[in-house]
Amino acid sequence: xxxxxxxxxxxxxxxxxxxxxxxxxxxxxxxxxxxxxxxxxxxxxxxxxxxxxxxxxxxxxxxxxxxxxxxxxxxxxxxxxxxxxxxxxxxxxxxxxxxxxxxxxxxxxxxxxxxxxxxxxxxxxxxxxxxxxxxxxxxxxxxxxxxxxxxxxxxxxxxxxxxxxxxxxxxxxxxxxxxxxxxxxxxxxxxxxxxxxxxxxxxxxxxxxxxxxxxxxxxxxxxxxxxxxxxxxxxxxxxxxxxxxxxxxxxxxxxxxxxxxxxxxxxxxxxxxxxxxxxxxxxxxxxxxxxxxxxxxxxxxxxxxxxxxxxxxxxxxxxxxxxxxxxxxxxxxxxxxxxxxx
Amino acid sequence: xxxxxxxxxxxxxxxxxxxxxxxxxxxxxxxxxxxxxxxxxxxxxxxxxxxxxxxxxxxxxxxxxxxxxxxxxxxxxxxxxxxxxxxxxxxxxxxxxxxxxxxxxxxxxxxxxxxxxxxxxxxxxxxxxxxxxxxxxxxxxxxxxxxxxxxxxxxxxxxxxxxxxxxxxxxxxxxxxxxxxxxxxxxxxxxxxxxxxxxxxxxxxxxxxxxxxxxxxxxxxxxxxxxxxxxxxxxxxxxxxxxxxxxxxxxxxxxxxxxxxxxxxxxxxxxxxxxxxxxxxxxxxxxxxxxxxxxxxxxxxxxxxxxxxxxxxxxxxxxxxxxxxxxxxxxxxxxxxxxxxx
DNA sequence: TTGAAAGCGCTAACAA
DNA sequence: TTGTTAGCGCTTTCAA
Numbered sequence: 001x002x003x004x005x006x007x008x009x010x011x012x013x014x015x016x017x018x019x020x021x022x023x024x025x026x027x028x029x030x031x032x033x034x035x036x037x038x039x040x041x042x043x044x045x046x047x048x049x050x051x052x053x054x055x056x057x058x059x060x061x062x063x064x065x066x067x068x069x070x071x072x073x074x075x076x077x078x079x080x081x082x083x084x085x086x087x088x089x090x091x092x093x094x095x096x097x098x099x100x101x102x103x104x105x106x107x108x109x110x111x112x113x114x115x116x117x118x119x120x121x122x123x124x125x126x127x128x129x130x131x132x133x134x135x136x137x138x139x140x141x142x143x144x145x146x147x148x149x150x151x152x153x154x155x156x157x158x159x160x161x162x163x164x165x166x167x168x169x170x171x172x173x174x175x176x177x178x179x180x181x182x183x184x185x186x187x188x189x190x191x192x193x194x195x196x197x198x199x200x201x202x203x204x205x206x207x208x209x210x211x212x213x214x215x216x217x218x219x220x221x222x223x224x225x226x227x228x229x230x231x232x233x234x235x236x237x238x239x240x241x242x243x244x245x246x247x248x249x250x251x252x253x254x255x256x257x258x259x260x261x262x263x264x265x266x267x268x269x270x271x272x273x274x275x276x277x278x279x280x281x282x283x284x285x286x287x288x289x290x291x292x293x294x295x296x297x298x299x300x301x302x303x304x305x306x307x308x309x310x311x312x313x314x315x316x317x318x319x320x321x322x323x324x325x326x327x328x329x330x331x332x333x334x335x336x337x338x339x340x341x342x
Numbered sequence: 343x344x345x346x347x348x349x350x351x352x353x354x355x356x357x358x359x360x361x362x363x364x365x366x367x368x369x370x371x372x373x374x375x376x377x378x379x380x381x382x383x384x385x386x387x388x389x390x391x392x393x394x395x396x397x398x399x400x401x402x403x404x405x406x407x408x409x410x411x412x413x414x415x416x417x418x419x420x421x422x423x424x425x426x427x428x429x430x431x432x433x434x435x436x437x438x439x440x441x442x443x444x445x446x447x448x449x450x451x452x453x454x455x456x457x458x459x460x461x462x463x464x465x466x467x468x469x470x471x472x473x474x475x476x477x478x479x480x481x482x483x484x485x486x487x488x489x490x491x492x493x494x495x496x497x498x499x500x501x502x503x504x505x506x507x508x509x510x511x512x513x514x515x516x517x518x519x520x521x522x523x524x525x526x527x528x529x530x531x532x533x534x535x536x537x538x539x540x541x542x543x544x545x546x547x548x549x550x551x552x553x554x555x556x557x558x559x560x561x562x563x564x565x566x567x568x569x570x571x572x573x574x575x576x577x578x579x580x581x582x583x584x585x586x587x588x589x590x591x592x593x594x595x596x597x598x599x600x601x602x603x604x605x606x607x608x609x610x611x612x613x614x615x616x617x618x619x620x621x622x623x624x625x626x627x628x629x630x631x632x633x634x635x636x637x638x639x640x641x642x643x644x645x646x647x648x649x650x651x652x653x654x655x656x657x658x659x660x661x662x663x664x665x666x667x668x669x670x671x672x673x674x675x676x677x678x679x680x681x682x683x684x
Numbered sequence: 685t686t687g688a689a690a691g692c693g694c695t696a697a698c699a700a
Numbered sequence: 701t702t703g704t705t706a707g708c709g710c711t712t713t714c715a716a
Contacts, residue, residue, distance in 0.1 A: 391693090399694050
């Protein structure tokens with residue numbers, strides 16, 4: 001079945017194709033009669049606009065590209081959910097690209113997006129190592145760019161993030177106020193601002209409350225259940241003097257929690273545990289896992305709204321990039337709350 | 343900055359633009375020298391192919407459209423993860439559309455995809471009520487279509503699903519073999535095959551083992567933690583004679599589990615609980631939640647592979663649709679295993 | 685209100 | 701091996 005074009009409709013009605021185009025696009029200069037006739041014929045012939053042609057000509061695609069490390073993560077899929085929802089309501093479609101934390105993939109994704117002439121790119125970067133020059137290609141081409149969660153602070157790009165420093169601080173402060181004094185920190189070995197900031201918050205909280213920070217109690221690795229287990233096991237076997245764990249991610253915290261319980265160490269009475277990200281399981285485990293919520297869906301929505309606001313303004317690259325910083329929400333649960341005095 | 347086109351490169355090198363096009367597309371009939379020169383100039387001028395123009399002309403976009411109810415669900419985001427990964431490796435980009443279980447959104451998504459001239463559509467439908475004629479638009483236009491997880495069996499469309507009947511059967515059978523005799527079933531009120539099949543499996547397992555099915559013990563509603571809590575509470579308060587719950591979804595099972603524990607009912611000794619979907623939390627709760635794994639990432643990969651295989655064949659709509667059915671994997675955990683005899 | 689015409693940037697068939 | 705030519709289907713300006 002050959003596809004119907006505006007020419008087919010024009011032929012059918014004995015008008016020119018530009019009249020048809022006007023009718024279809026709600027152009028003001030068109031008689032109600034022809035418009036109705038065109039719409040009727042379009043429907044009858046099963047006409048469907050060719051966005052490729054229209055975009056090629058007009059220079060707008062109404063498509064934005066989204067780059068995330070992976071969708072197989074509740075955090076990112078949840079943010080993407082929020083972004084898509086809002087963008088969709090505003091007439092945009094979404095091209096999606098997963099990088100798997102690989103810089104090369106990230107570059108490939110951006111190239112594809114640029115070639116597809118997306119109207120904008122929203123990205124959460126893969127690790128801030130060298131070789132990010134390709135982001136400059138985006139600004140060179142004047143394509144609106146936004147970061148969410150993981151931004152490159154050196155670049156003048158608008159972003160929506162949460163205050164990871166504050167998050168690290170309040171998480172640690174909470175543990176301190178609950179009476180824990182020797183708090184270990186499990187974090188990522190990835191070179192990402194988010195983790196450095198959480199660490200900085202942890203460090204400053206200890207300092208502010210006059211507690212010493214012990215380098216031995218900082219464990220870095222690939223965040224995961226296993227890493228949490230291994231790290232806490234190592235600390236225990238080295239007989240380090242610690243009474244709480246603050247992990248930069250919930251699965252890691254969960255691993256620690258499991259080992260502690262297996263070994264008969266009482267949580268929260270003997271040891272406090274604090275995670276990060278508010279994964280669904282945290283509320284269900286026993287003891288329930290204290291954590292920090294990152295407002296994922298809200299982050300997605302804010303990102304989309306900021307994007308829409310910024311592209312409404314002609315001169316995207318002429319204005320100082322707006323950076324929205326969301327507040328993290330501390331979720332204290334049983335793994336860190338000592339009901340009885342110790 | 344004006345965008346570079348093949349014409350700019352041609353002018354620079356004093357050749358025609360078709361020579362440039364050939365060089366860029368690795369056409370065999372081109373001298374090594376010109377090719378090198380073109381590539382060098384292209385890079386120097388920051389050339390980037392315009393896919394809109396290329397697709398418009400060639401009739402292929404290398405884009406596929408994916409339709410899911412929501413990404414804010416570990417199941418769908420995980421499957422999409424798998425699909426994107428494989429499709430990306432094979433040179434496809436992915437347009438994403440969430441329906442929020444709304445038929446109208448689903449139709450809108452499909453229309454957008456068709457207008458964008460995607461090379462194929464992969465969809466998980468929103469509820470099999472009336473008004474699905476728009477799917478016929480897809481076949482009319484000869485656009486390859488695939489279903490995953492939620493298929494419309496009446497349509498001759500290839501699909502990748504899991505055997506929900508078998509899943510319902512083995513889950514129930516497992517409970518029976520563990521000694522439970524009065525098994526309640528909590529399921530969705532959505533009119534979806536997947537839930538009807540799980541229910542059918544449940545019913546047949548009871549029958550096969552000579553256990554009566556009691557209509558009072560079938561609860562239908564919007565699957566959620568709350569629904570699980572409410573349902574089990576109601577059964578308890580009505581003093582129904584039941585000793586196990588098989589929920590068609592993990593959060594629902596979790597709700598039931600929480601209420602049981604709160605009321606001091608021992609799981610699994612007094613009551614067995616079985617979920618569905620293998621959500622992350624199931625492994626971490628106490629007692630850990632028995633469930634059925636749906637092989638999400640594998641489902642995504644299989645879907646992508648089937649799609650690639652089918653479009654390699656010219657005549658997509660001429661061949662009988664292949665339906666791949668994956669086996670569910672029973673994951674027995676503590677919530678259903680009575681270690682000691684009862 | 686409608687028509688005519690140009691062209692977005694590319695692919696691909698045919699000719700030289 | 702390279703050039704010529706004709707569109708793909710639409711938007712948009714100018715003219716009638």
